[in-house]
Amino acid sequence: MAKQPPVAIVFDTFGTVVDWRTSLIADLTAYATTRGVTADWPALVDAWRAAYQPSMQRVRSGEQPWTTLDNLHRASLDRLVAEFGIKGLSEADLAHINLGWHQLKPWPDAVPGLTRLKARFIIGPLSNGNVALLLNMAKAAGIPWDMIFGSDLFGHFKPDPETYLGVSRLLNLRPEQVMMAAAHNGDLAAARNCGLQTAFFPRPSEYGPRQERDYKAESDWDIVATDIQDMATQLGV
Amino acid sequence: MAKQPPVAIVFDTFGTVVDWRTSLIADLTAYATTRGVTADWPALVDAWRAAYQPSMQRVRSGEQPWTTLDNLHRASLDRLVAEFGIKGLSEADLAHINLGWHQLKPWPDAVPGLTRLKARFIIGPLSNGNVALLLNMAKAAGIPWDMIFGSDLFGHFKPDPETYLGVSRLLNLRPEQVMMAAAHNGDLAAARNCGLQTAFFPRPSEYGPRQERDYKAESDWDIVATDIQDMATQLGV
Structure with a gap:
């Protein structure tokens, strides 16, 4: 189902x-x-x-x-x-x-893709960055987050479960009502272990010429997309 | 000065x-x-x-x-x-x-005034509401917060100092770099005690026909305005 x-x-x-x-x-x-x-x-x-x-x-x-x-x-x-x-x-x-x-500057698809997703979903970063870092970044780059889930809200870094479950607690949602999106398979595996849905898209130039991993989805994530714009399309927005 | x-x-x-x-x-x-x-x-x-x-x-x-x-x-x-x-x-x-x-529905000046303020300042609610309540409200009403400071982030309700100082801690700002805006003199007094700047505007019909207080500023708050639009004007945005 x-x-x-x-x-x-x-x-x-x-x-x-x-x-x-x-x-x-x-x-x-x-x-x-x-x-x-x-x-x-x-x-x-x-x-x-x-x-x-x-x-x-x-x-x-x-x-x-x-x-x-x-x-x-x-x-x-x-x-x-x-x-x-x-x-x-x-x-x-x-x-x-x-x-x-x-x-830091967003990838070209990020702001337009997130703007589309924001029309239907609550969107936020769940990052190891702290709130001030993520909020300043969002203001500078025009990233339209609804809420900033910095690691300092939880006192834990990913992949500790307190981060993924902290989002569902603060939003008063069940874990499966929250989707984690990442270009990193390991982050998604940890989120899935906590019951979250998962979305993957690759960022093959993230680490420059010496990138060694995360060129493709390594599990049957709920969504596998090419980027955030494609993710929005797959989610019907 | x-x-x-x-x-x-x-x-x-x-x-x-x-x-x-x-x-x-x-x-x-x-x-x-x-x-x-x-x-x-x-x-x-x-x-x-x-x-x-x-x-x-x-x-x-x-x-x-x-x-x-x-x-x-x-x-x-x-x-x-x-x-x-x-x-x-x-x-x-x-x-x-x-x-x-x-x-809940915003007062008519709220969304346009906050939209103006957002262009120059980080804006967020600092409310006794929890994050889910405040975020759902913002999504329904189109309130353009940068970040949601729900009381559950601090485990304290206003006027406990952990709330006002929690904002400055999460934003990595000194207390005087944060301004508390409220239609309630008591909230502003507590914020000022923590070192925050203060802005007041009255909401004389908040409690309906039986409102008993907060018709006007009861101290020399840093800004005294008629509403959020006027506050934006006084702040030069």
């Missing part, structure tokens, strides 16, 4: 809605030029993102108390600037660079 | 943004007619709202553990239906009537 359509759809954000790698490389390169600082910025961005999961894992495991992603990003940046031997960045520069995550 | 403009503006909702009394009386009267149930619906609505503060006070005082406003509303409704001797309402009817709070 076909499932009922969801009432709410929540979206992974980094990679799924916004192109963090292209955005950050462009932002850092332009900013560093104005500051007269040189470095291999694409390599720094890739290393920064590579620090993402290990930094959250220290929180998930209990080794480190709850810390927002903004603060994890900053700690990783400080370490990498030292490791890369980058000189000449002030405290204000580092604070500015860290806020690059608040200014 | 004049203060800096706020970055975010949060709005009390019941009475300030939406006209709960007119909305609920119209909704209950129409619904009860279809169900063939008669009662003094304006009196029931006034009694229901009169139960609002005492029901939250039991949570604030610790007499009762954290309970969403949806659940407090339902408990009050059940008691009042019995007290008023209203017969013939099924469980589904009572659930439907309780969801009337999710469908």
Whole structure:
């Protein structure tokens, strides 16, 4: 029997809605030029993102108390600037660079696709980003979220079940009335384990030339689409 | 010295943004007619709202553990239906009537004024309502919030400081970068005590013919306006 359509759809954000790698490389390169600082910025961005999961894992495991992603990003940046031997960045520069995550640009299909979906569904990010990061991003990029589900609302990072189930609790919906949409099979597997519906579309250039996974759906997700516009079409809006 | 403009503006909702009394009386009267149930619906609505503060006070005082406003509303409704001797309402009817709070109508200036403010400021409700209530209301009425600050995010009802300070924490702003807007002087006094900026405009018909207070600003709030449109004008948007 076909499932009922969801009432709410929540979206992974980094990679799924916004192109963090292209955005950050462009932002850092332009900013560093104005500051007269040189470095291999694409390599720094890739290393920064590579620090993402290990930094959250220290929180998930209990080794480190709850810390927002903004603060994890900053700690990783400080370490990498030292490791890369980058000189000449002030405290204000580092604070500015860290806020690059608040200014990421959406993939071209994201805002038009989300605008269509918003007409029928509650839509929001369900991201490891904190509310301030996700909200500033939405304001800058015109992403029309109804509600911002930052990880700081739950004190947990995905794939901890408190995040997926936290959305259904705050919306007073059953888990199967919520759909998780992501370009990452692992996120969807965790959401499905919590009872959510699932939607996948690939972002094959998310990690640049060295992408290693998530080129295609690895399970029978409820929706498999080419992008958010196609997802809206499949949902009949 | 004049203060800096706020970055975010949060709005009390019941009475300030939406006209709960007119909305609920119209909704209950129409619904009860279809169900063939008669009662003094304006009196029931006034009694229901009169139960609002005492029901939250039991949570604030610790007499009762954290309970969403949806659940407090339902408990009050059940008691009042019995007290008023209203017969013939099924469980589904009572659930439907309780969801009337999710469908309240905005005052005429609210959506156009908020739309103007959204162009320059982060805007959201800071209400004793829970996220599901406030989000369903926004979707039904087209209220263009950036983020929904329901009381269930904080596990506290206003005027507990955890609510006002919770907004500044989630937005990573200092309290003075947040403005509280309300048609209720008491709400603003509590917000000012937490360091927030304040904006007042009166809603003299909120409580109908028996309104007893909040006809005018009772302190030197940072903004005193006639409504949300005037508030937008005073803020230069």
